[in-house]
Amino acid sequence: MAHLLGAEGLSITFGTRTVLDDITLGIDAGDRIGIVGRNGDGKSTLMRLLARQSEADSGRVTWRGGVSVGFLDQSDVLDGEASIRQAVVGDMADHEWASDPKMRDIASGLLGGLDWEQPVGALSGGQRRRVALAKLLMSDHDVLMLDEPTNHLDVEGVAWLAHHLKTRWKADEGAFLVVTHDRWFLDEVCTLTWEVHDATVESFDGGYAAYTLARAERDRAAAVEEQKRQQLVKKELAWLRRGAPARTSKPKFRIDAANALINDVPEPRDTVSLKKMATARLGKDVLDLEHVGLTVDAEGGRNVLFDDVTFRLGPGERVGVVGVNGAGKSTLLKLLDDRVRPDEGRVKRGKTVRTAILSQEVEELRDRAHMRVHEVMTEEKQVFEVGGKELSGGQLLETLGFSRSRQWTPVGDLSGGERRRLQLLKLLTGEPNVLMLDEPTNDLDTDTLAAMEDLLDGWPGTLVVVSHDRYLLERVTDHQVALLGDGALRALPGGVEQYLRIRAGQEPVPGAANRTYRGQSTAQAAAAPGTTTVPAASSAGVSATAAGSSAPAGAQASSSGASEAQKRQAKKQMARIEKQMEKLGERQQQLHDQMAAASEAVDLDRLRALQAELDDVDAQLAELEETWLEAGELVE
Known part of the structure; x- marks a missing residue:
C-alpha cells in the first residue's frame, strides 16, 4: 500500500x-x-x-x-x-x-x-x-x-x-x-x-x-498484570514492616524496589458510571394522543405535521422514532410532554405520569450557564436515592466523571459531552417514569453512550427515543415507528431497515389508514385480523404487528397466523417481561419479610401500607404472566 x-x-x-x-x-x-x-x-x-x-x-x-x-x-x-x-x-x-x-x-x-x-x-x-x-x-x-x-x-x-x-x-x-x-x-x-x-x-x-472485543481483552490482561503487581507490593511492604531492628539494616535496593512498585500505578481513567435513579411508580394509563392534528408555519406556507393521528403508550413500552427532517419527531415528544397543544384531538395523560425530555439543544442548562455544576445539581435537593442508596450531590456527580475540582466549573465552560451528561443526570434525579430522548447521542463519546445504554436497559418506565443512531435504537427500544412527512405515523415491524427500504422506493409505503399506533395486547391484535391499525404494546409492554398489508415484504403471516416479524418481536418482549417478573418477585419476597417484621412489632399502619403494596405487586405479576402467555402463543 x-x-x-x-x-x-x-x-x-x-x-x-x-x-x-x-x-x-x-x-x-x-x-x-x-x-x-x-x-x-x-x-x-x-x-x-x-x-x-x-x-x-x-x-x-x-x-x-x-x-x-x-x-x-x-x-x-x-x-x-x-x-x-x-x-x-x-x-x-x-x-x-x-x-x-x-x-x-x-x-x-x-x-x-x-x-x-x-x-x-x-x-x-x-x-x-x-x-x-x-x-x-x-x-x-x-x-x-x-x-x-x-x-x-x-x-x-x-x-x-x-x-x-x-x-x-x-x-x-x-x-x-x-x-x-x-x-x-x-x-x-x-x-x-x-x-x-x-x-x-x-x-x-x-x-x-x-x-470493543480487543479492548475488553486488553483490559483483562491489564487486570491480571495489576493483580500480580499488587501481590509484589504486598510482599515488599510486609518485608519492610518486619520489626524495628530489621528495618535499620535493610538494604537500600529493597526499599527502592518497594517504592518503585508503589509508584508504578497508572492514572485511573475517567470512567463514567450512570447509576439507576429512583423512579416514580407508573400506573396502567400512560400517554395517549387521540385523533390529533397539528399544522405549523413553514417556509412557503403551512405544514401539516399530524393529521388524525392516534398514538398510545403503555407502561414499560420502549419505542424508537425515525423520520425525515422536519416531519415532526421533536414536536411529537413536545405533544406527549404537553409543551405543544394540538389543533384538534386530545392528549390523555395518566394520573401518575411524570415526563422528562432530553432535548437536542440542552435547553435546561442554557439559563444556568453562570452557575457551577454542583450548584445546578443541588438546587432542588441535596440527597438522591440511587440504586437503593442515598448519595449527596457531589458523590452523584463523581459517579458520572465530574471530579471534585470539575464540580465547581461554570456550566458555560463545560464541553458539549459534559453538558449532555449533566443534562441527563439532572433529568433522572427528577424521578420521571416516562423518559423521552431527542437525539441523545449528540456530543457523547462511545464510552458514555455505552454507559447510558446500560442505564436504559434497566429503565423501568416508558421510553421514547428519537435518534438517527441505529445502534442505539436497536439496543434500547423494542419497536420503531416512522414519520414520513405526510402527517401519518406508521409502525415499522421490520425496524430501521424497513424504513430505509421505504425511503429508497424498494418497498411501498404502508396505507394511509395505518396512522394509528395502539397499545393493545397480543390477544386483542389476533382477534382483529382485518384491522388497519398498528398494534404496539399492552399495558405490560408486549407488542405485535398489524396483520395484512402493513407487514413488510417477506414477513407475511405463517400458517400459525403470526408473521416471522411478530414472532421475533414476541420473543424479545417475553425476555423483557421475564426480567420484570423477576424484579417483581424479589420485591414480593421483600414485602413478605417486611410484613413479618411489622407483625412482630404490632405496627398495624405499617402492615396496611405493606399489604396495599403487596396487592399491587401481585396484580402486576398476574398481568405480566397473562401477557407472557399470550406472547408465547405467537411464538409456538
Whole structure:
C-alpha cells in the first residue's frame, strides 16, 4: 500500500494538560480509519494536526508529494452570503457537474429538497452541515478527514454517507479518517480503529465491534498484570514492616524496589458510571394522543405535521422514532410532554405520569450557564436515592466523571459531552417514569453512550427515543415507528431497515389508514385480523404487528397466523417481561419479610401500607404472566 501521510513524535499541551505525547503513526492508501475516545481526549486535535489545520508543540506531519487532503471541521466555515450553488460547485455550470454521476449522487443524497439559490446564511445548522459535507465530497481528494460527519444527518443520510465512503475508491485507493459517536457507522465503513486516550493512540484492526472485543481483552490482561503487581507490593511492604531492628539494616535496593512498585500505578481513567435513579411508580394509563392534528408555519406556507393521528403508550413500552427532517419527531415528544397543544384531538395523560425530555439543544442548562455544576445539581435537593442508596450531590456527580475540582466549573465552560451528561443526570434525579430522548447521542463519546445504554436497559418506565443512531435504537427500544412527512405515523415491524427500504422506493409505503399506533395486547391484535391499525404494546409492554398489508415484504403471516416479524418481536418482549417478573418477585419476597417484621412489632399502619403494596405487586405479576402467555402463543 502506498504511504499517503504520517506523523512523527507529535506532542501538544493545552495549559497544564498534555493531550498528545510523542505520537507516531501513518496512513496508507486503502486505510479506512475510525477514531474513538472520550470527550476531550484529543480525537479532533489529532485530526486537525494531521490535516495541518493546527500546529503541534513538537514533532512533524509529513504528506507525500501531490497528496490532496480534504477536511470537514466541526465548526462552520461556509460563507453565509454565498448561495448553496456557489458554496458547493462554485462557478461550475449545471451541465458540467450534473454530467458527473458521483456529483449527482452527492447532490441528491445530501441536498435533496433544498433550493440551490438560497443563501447559506438562511439555512439551519443541520442544513449548513450537509452543504459543507457536500462541498467536500464533490472535490477529488486522496484523503478525507471527517470530524463528526453524522451530526445532523438522519438515518437515511447516515446510510447514504456510509455507502458513499465504501464505494468512493477502489479497495487499495484513497483513505479516510472519521471521528464519530455513531457505532453502526464505524462498523459499516471502518477497517481500522484508533483509540485516543491518556495522551496516546492505540490501533485496533476492524470496526467498532472488533475494537470493543480487543479492548475488553486488553483490559483483562491489564487486570491480571495489576493483580500480580499488587501481590509484589504486598510482599515488599510486609518485608519492610518486619520489626524495628530489621528495618535499620535493610538494604537500600529493597526499599527502592518497594517504592518503585508503589509508584508504578497508572492514572485511573475517567470512567463514567450512570447509576439507576429512583423512579416514580407508573400506573396502567400512560400517554395517549387521540385523533390529533397539528399544522405549523413553514417556509412557503403551512405544514401539516399530524393529521388524525392516534398514538398510545403503555407502561414499560420502549419505542424508537425515525423520520425525515422536519416531519415532526421533536414536536411529537413536545405533544406527549404537553409543551405543544394540538389543533384538534386530545392528549390523555395518566394520573401518575411524570415526563422528562432530553432535548437536542440542552435547553435546561442554557439559563444556568453562570452557575457551577454542583450548584445546578443541588438546587432542588441535596440527597438522591440511587440504586437503593442515598448519595449527596457531589458523590452523584463523581459517579458520572465530574471530579471534585470539575464540580465547581461554570456550566458555560463545560464541553458539549459534559453538558449532555449533566443534562441527563439532572433529568433522572427528577424521578420521571416516562423518559423521552431527542437525539441523545449528540456530543457523547462511545464510552458514555455505552454507559447510558446500560442505564436504559434497566429503565423501568416508558421510553421514547428519537435518534438517527441505529445502534442505539436497536439496543434500547423494542419497536420503531416512522414519520414520513405526510402527517401519518406508521409502525415499522421490520425496524430501521424497513424504513430505509421505504425511503429508497424498494418497498411501498404502508396505507394511509395505518396512522394509528395502539397499545393493545397480543390477544386483542389476533382477534382483529382485518384491522388497519398498528398494534404496539399492552399495558405490560408486549407488542405485535398489524396483520395484512402493513407487514413488510417477506414477513407475511405463517400458517400459525403470526408473521416471522411478530414472532421475533414476541420473543424479545417475553425476555423483557421475564426480567420484570423477576424484579417483581424479589420485591414480593421483600414485602413478605417486611410484613413479618411489622407483625412482630404490632405496627398495624405499617402492615396496611405493606399489604396495599403487596396487592399491587401481585396484580402486576398476574398481568405480566397473562401477557407472557399470550406472547408465547405467537411464538409456538
